[in-house]
Amino acid sequence: MENPPSPTQAPLAAVAPLETGDDETWDLIIRPKSGWLELHLEDLWRYRDLLWMFVRRDFVAQYKQTILGPLWFLIQPLLTTLTFTIIFSGVAKLSTDGLPPLLFYLAGTAPWNYFATCVTKTSTTFVTNANLFGKVYFPRLVTPISIVISTLIQFAIQFALLLGTLIWYLAKGEPITPHWAGIALMSPLLIAMMAALGLGVGIIVSALTTKYRDLSFLVTFGIQLAMYATPVVYPLSSVPERYRSWMELNPMTPVIEAYRAVYLGVGAFDWGALTYSAGFTFATLLVGIIIFNRVEKTFVDTV
Amino acid sequence: MPSDTVISVRNLSKLYRLGEVSTGVLAHDLNRWWHRFRGKEDPYARLGAVNDRTSKASSDYVWALRDTSFDVRRGEVLGVIGKNGAGKSTLLKLLSRVTSPTGGEIKVRGRIAALLEVGTGFHPELTGRENIFLNGAILGMRKPEIVRRLDEIVEFSGCERYVDTPVKRYSSGMYVRLAFAVAAHLDPDILIVDEVLAVGDAEFQQRCIGKMKDVAATSGRTVIFVSHNLSAVQSLCNSVIRMQEGTLVSATRDVQTEINLYLSNAQRGSGDFPKRLSAEINLNSLRVTPDQVASRSRAEITVSLEASVATRMTDACLLIYDAKGTRVAILDGRETGLAPMRLAEGRTDLVFEIATANLVPGTYSLGLYFHSGLTNVNLRDLMEMTVLETSAPGVPTYPAEHRGFVLLDFKTRWQSPDASPAPASV
Numbered sequence: 001m002e003n004p005p006s007p008t009q010a011p012l013a014a015v016a017p018l019e020t021g022d023d024e025t026w027d028l029i030i031r032p033k034s035g036w037l038e039l040h041l042e043d044l045w046r047y048r049d050l051l052w053m054f055v056r057r058d059f060v061a062q063y064k065q066t067i068l069g070p071l072w073f074l075i076q077p078l079l080t081t082l083t084f085t086i087i088f089s090g091v092a093k094l095s096t097d098g099l100p101p102l103l104f105y106l107a108g109t110a111p112w113n114y115f116a117t118c119v120t121k122t123s124t125t126f127v128t129n130a131n132l133f134g135k136v137y138f139p140r141l142v143t144p145i146s147i148v149i150s151t152l153i154q155f156a157i158q159f160a161l162l163l164g165t166l167i168w169y170l171a172k173g174e175p176i177t178p179h180w181a182g183i184a185l186m187s188p189l190l191i192a193m194m195a196a197l198g199l200g201v202g203i204i205v206s207a208l209t210t211k212y213r214d215l216s217f218l219v220t221f222g223i224q225l226a227m228y229a230t231p232v233v234y235p236l237s238s239v240p241e242r243y244r245s246w247m248e249l250n251p252m253t254p255v256i257e258a259y260r261a262v263y264l265g266v267g268a269f270d271w272g273a274l275t276y277s278a279g280f281t282f283a284t285l286l287v288g289i290i291i292f293n294r295v296e297k298t299f300v301d302t303v
Numbered sequence: 304m305p306s307d308t309v310i311s312v313r314n315l316s317k318l319y320r321l322g323e324v325s326t327g328v329l330a331h332d333l334n335r336w337w338h339r340f341r342g343k344e345d346p347y348a349r350l351g352a353v354n355d356r357t358s359k360a361s362s363d364y365v366w367a368l369r370d371t372s373f374d375v376r377r378g379e380v381l382g383v384i385g386k387n388g389a390g391k392s393t394l395l396k397l398l399s400r401v402t403s404p405t406g407g408e409i410k411v412r413g414r415i416a417a418l419l420e421v422g423t424g425f426h427p428e429l430t431g432r433e434n435i436f437l438n439g440a441i442l443g444m445r446k447p448e449i450v451r452r453l454d455e456i457v458e459f460s461g462c463e464r465y466v467d468t469p470v471k472r473y474s475s476g477m478y479v480r481l482a483f484a485v486a487a488h489l490d491p492d493i494l495i496v497d498e499v500l501a502v503g504d505a506e507f508q509q510r511c512i513g514k515m516k517d518v519a520a521t522s523g524r525t526v527i528f529v530s531h532n533l534s535a536v537q538s539l540c541n542s543v544i545r546m547q548e549g550t551l552v553s554a555t556r557d558v559q560t561e562i563n564l565y566l567s568n569a570q571r572g573s574g575d576f577p578k579r580l581s582a583e584i585n586l587n588s589l590r591v592t593p594d595q596v597a598s599r600s601r602a603e604i605t606v607s608l609e610a611s612v613a614t615r616m617t618d619a620c621l622l623i624y625d626a627k628g629t630r631v632a633i634l635d636g637r638e639t640g641l642a643p644m645r646l647a648e649g650r651t652d653l654v655f656e657i658a659t660a661n662l663v664p665g666t667y668s669l670g671l672y673f674h675s676g677l678t679n680v681n682l683r684d685l686m687e688m689t690v691l692e693t694s695a696p697g698v699p700t701y702p703a704e705h706r707g708f709v710l711l712d713f714k715t716r717w718q719s720p721d722a723s724p725a726p727a728s729v
Contacts, residue, residue, distance in 0.1 A: 025412075026311075026410040026411060026412055027411055027412050027413060027414075028409075028410070028411040028415065029408060029409070029410050029411075030397065030398075030400060030403070030404065030408060030409040030410075030411070031404070031408045032403055032404050032405055032406055032407075032408075047440075047443075049440045049444075049445055049446040050440035050441060052446075053436055053437045053440040053441075054437075056433070056437075057426050057429060057433075057437055060428060060429060060433070061426055061428045061429070064428045064469075132423060132424050132441075133401070134401060135401065135419045135420040135423045136399070136401070136417065136419065136420075136423045136424070136441055136442065137399055137400035137401055137417065138441060138443065297402070297403035298402055298403050300396070300401050300402045301319060301320075301402055
């Protein structure tokens, strides 16, 4: 159906030959594929306000729907720790490196829970936000990063619980030797490492679940198993020597151990192992961001 | 290249794959990677190549958009029209970066904001105020900007009293108003609007259009507007592109002509004639002249009948329905002496002449009512009749959906109360 253009039609699309040399005069260029390393991380910075809005939303939405509100963040680890105390210490008689079991398990579960929550929550980024992502553009990475930050609130509460328990035991005269300077200096570093690793693993899974939905079942299950491969409910020192090097391949092992070392004065604080962890974390995060960036471009078409 | 070009689209294409996107089974894909890693053939593609015909395989892919190129200049209000599946939505998705193109490129100058939906990301548990910030941030506003415009947004939404109430307690109308208020205060250099105007009540739609007009007129911003609502396109846009089957058919500043062209193409497809009215009578065609009726002007509707034997007809009426199926008018042939009549064997054209089509611009649907002998037929949706705005009456008219059906001829005058006829009692 060709309609000859009438004389009144002023051509609007006087299409010039494809120009390539003037890219810098444009603010935004949308092309099919970009290089593997064109990550546009500066976009994230521009959307930092959105990041905080998401953090706020996650937090508010989470406690507004419950009766006990933020108390849940306290009750859950308390119950978990009590269960661990009864089963692993009371029944199975696992070593707690001579520490009060309650304190030992709190120091292990607080960081582990943070890591595990980061992974499971970020791993569903694409699936849970499909509708939003289909309607508006913003750097998709904002979403998983906001989850990692809002989960910090949960961690902070558990952390306060740990400190409270620690002080209570100290007041009772238990022979515990926390490194207060170490707590102040190492805490941010250890938290950052867990956050980065959780984010890295989570976004890799989230990118893969857009293709293979069954992976999301694997994550919940896998994270539970991974806890037992990490010295959370037992100290690394109780692991037989020949398995220990395998345990140390787990990047979370040095982190959890370092936690106990600075907070409770037991466990292996090893700069070498921590450096390995940091390297592993960085690599995971980088791979994660790259895969995530590939997927975010066309994800909307596949869901 | 002139620097006032704010969007340049070149050879833009988007390929969609129908059906399953991948094998969906991790094991298959792992096997595939392993084969490729060893430099071997894809085991599943090999299987597929034997089983599938080329034609079948290629039909799994659809070009939603193909080789589309156009420029948009600063201050332009560009309408995108076309039928469903013409590629309008795909174009919007690509422009708004929701998805990536398969080929070609888009270059943009300035900040671009897309409104594919009103209230994207609203969270029911958050208050109105919190949602303003959240939604604004999602749409790309910085926090200081939102703070600066907060009062304006709240005022525009008319939700002052409820701004600290969770939006889950809002009525749907309030919800939409609040959402649009945020969008309306976005202030991007380029605003892309999908058929968001289709939601909400008529008042809200009018407000949206008004606001969009303001945006374009006062600040020289660029608007790209996709809609099926041709009267909105007509009143809002100063240029238009027409899409068809994924390609751009035309781009022009002559919005009126282009819309007419689009309508006449759309109309050609409707109605399948001849239609059997009774054992003896066929309806060969139904014709409206001119193609698009200008409101308040003359129109002729020709009913072309063919009778196999001479038949007596007692009733012959032409019925006019609005787009929603409400009957607007009946042209009763008995009033003009057309019926009752004897329909001779062979072809007969009945012409209904409307001296002044006092109809509000819009799309109407034509029907027929016939009564002959033992049969009477009542046919609806035989054909569409498009009534277009005549030359502007000097003031901006209200949107068509506010104007009812009929245009009455009327005059107004000033009259001082003293001059009015004295009441009888005094």
